[in-house]
Amino acid sequence: MKARTKRLIALDKRHVWHPFTQMKEWETAENLVIERGEGNYLIDTEGRRYLDGAASLWVNVHGHGRREIDAAIKTQMERISHSTLLGLANVPSIELAGRLAAITPKGLEKVFYSDSGSTAVEIALKLAFQYQGQTRKGNAKRKFIAFTGAYHGDTFGSMSVGEIDVFVKKYRPLLFDCVHAPYPYCYRCPLRKTRRGCGLACLDALEGILKKHHGETAACIIEPLLQGAAGMITSPPGFLIGVRRLTKKYECLLIADEVATGFGRTGYMFACEKERVSPDILCLAKGLTGGCMPLAATMTTTEIYNAFLGEYHEYKAFFHGHTYTGNPLGCAAAIANLKLFETGRVMERMQPKIKLLTGLLKRFKKLPRVGDVRHIGLAAGIELVKDKKTKAPYQSAERAGHRVCMEARKRGLIIRPLGDTVVIMPPLSIKDFELERMIEVVYGCIRQVTGG
Ligand SMILES: *Cc1c(COP(=O)(O)O)cnc(C)c1O
Numbered sequence: 001m002k003a004r005t006k007r008l009i010a011l012d013k014r015h016v017w018h019p020f021t022q023m024k025e026w027e028t029a030e031n032l033v034i035e036r037g038e039g040n041y042l043i044d045t046e047g048r049r050y051l052d053g054a055a056s057l058w059v060n061v062h063g064h065g066r067r068e069i070d071a072a073i074k075t076q077m078e079r080i081s082h083s084t085l086l087g088l089a090n091v092p093s094i095e096l097a098g099r100l101a102a103i104t105p106k107g108l109e110k111v112f113y114s115d116s117g118s119t120a121v122e123i124a125l126k127l128a129f130q131y132q133g134q135t136r137k138g139n140a141k142r143k144f145i146a147f148t149g150a151y152h153g154d155t156f157g158s159m160s161v162g163e164i165d166v167f168v169k170k171y172r173p174l175l176f177d178c179v180h181a182p183y184p185y186c187y188r189c190p191l192r193k194t195r196r197g198c199g200l201a202c203l204d205a206l207e208g209i210l211k212k213h214h215g216e217t218a219a220c221i222i223e224p225l226l227q228g229a230a231g232m233i234t235s236p237p238g239f240l241i242g243v244r245r246l247t248k249k250y251e252c253l254l255i256a257d258e259v260a261t262g263f264g265r266t267g268y269m270f271a272c273e274k275e276r277v278s279p280d281i282l283c284l285a286k287g288l289t290g291g292c293m294p295l296a297a298t299m300t301t302t303e304i305y306n307a308f309l310g311e312y313h314e315y316k317a318f319f320h321g322h323t324y325t326g327n328p329l330g331c332a333a334a335i336a337n338l339k340l341f342e343t344g345r346v347m348e349r350m351q352p353k354i355k356l357l358t359g360l361l362k363r364f365k366k367l368p369r370v371g372d373v374r375h376i377g378l379a380a381g382i383e384l385v386k387d388k389k390t391k392a393p394y395q396s397a398e399r400a401g402h403r404v405c406m407e408a409r410k411r412g413l414i415i416r417p418l419g420d421t422v423v424i425m426p427p428l429s430i431k432d433f434e435l436e437r438m439i440e441v442v443y444g445c446i447r448q449v450t451g452g
């Protein structure tokens with residue numbers, strides 16, 4: 001190992017606290033230090049190349065070092081890197097808002113910027129709450145409905161609507177109440193039925209909850225088509241549109257958290273497009289800048305926006321903002337990202353790749369320790385189980401998913417598990433032969449680690 005790498009690793013272990021990481025394990029692990037990116041590859045300080053199978057945590061869209069995005073950032077940098085949206089406008093944030101309004105589902109006209117998925121969700125929740133308060137006298141609509149397995153971020157509001165124990169359990173005493181309706185999850189689902197039946201049963205359950213709570217519910221928040229952090233849980237056809245119908249019927253806003261699904265991941269530019277659903281509020285982040293800059297957007301309808309209009313002294317304004325809101329570099333990157341979707345015909349060219357992935361995933365179902373394979377667009381989850389029949393999970397100390405991903409590293413592939421679900425989330429720009437290689441490596445690693 002080069003002396004420089006050794007020094008960096010030691011300094012990292014001394015000072016950097018990594019997210020979602022047991023640092024005791026990190027301190028003794030052989031860690032990689034990434035220095036460069038090239039297309040769909042990451043290159044570390046030792047010059048080793050790795051296929052970026054996690055799209056740098058689900059954000060990368062067109063590969064690393066895309067000339068068009070880098071050039072847009074550089075051009076913007078030569079003009080100005082940052083100026084505030086508090087009391088001033090800036091060029092790229094205007095242009096981007098116009099583009100977003102044009103491509104997102106019908107009715108979403110207003111864009112509120114921030115810098116991460118969590119803040120996009122916080123803003124959505126606050127907007128929904130304040131909207132209800134300002135449109136109803138003596139408002140009682142102040143609660144939220146979310147789904148089992150939901151993940152919406154790590155700040156307090158977004159944790160409150162989250163339901164995955166490892167992320168939120170410890171903080172529960174500090175979180176606000178939220179009712180969790182069942183998200184269709186077939187064999188895990190307490191309503192255990194066929195996939196379609198499961199979806200219908202979950203809609204019935206949601207209607208039951210809405211009947212009881214609609215008078216006190218501000219909004220329902222959903223990860224449309226795909227729950228990411230829960231382990232790549234795909235929802236059955238008709239579920240999303242059913243949720244939209246019910247939320248309309250019971251006068252409760254619908255917030256679509258497309259932080260993970262937005263910008264092509266599911267094979268649609270936005271997951272909501274598949275069932276022609278228009279949410280009242282839409283949260284965007286991860287892929288918004290093509291994975292280059294931290295930028296997020298919360299979009300909403302003119303109807304919601306209008307509820308915040310009034311005289312200054314009425315204090316109906318949305319008193320929320322982050323210092324870097326509407327950062328010009330981030331917005332310039334996002335515009336370049338959207339242009340690449342058009343000029344590269346990304347959505348069209350993705351379709352055969354999705355078919356290829358469908359084919360490549362087939363043989364995993366036969367592996368003795370694979371309990372389920374879930375897939376939509378260029379996102380998939382391969383769930384490892386101790387017992388295929390009963391679907392009994394591995395003990396968490398066995399670290400099955402983690403071991404598979406560490407083995408993949410040795411074979412030149414970076415992937416990250418969600419518990420014992422091995423996640424396939426490459427950049428949308430992944431080439432056919434790279435996808436084939438990636439899946440081949442994952443297959444080999446699962447066999448090696450779990451036997452069979
Ligand atoms: C990643 C994610 C978030 C949180 O985004 P951050 O940028 O990490 O704060 C929120 N919702 C969903 C669905 C996500 O996948």
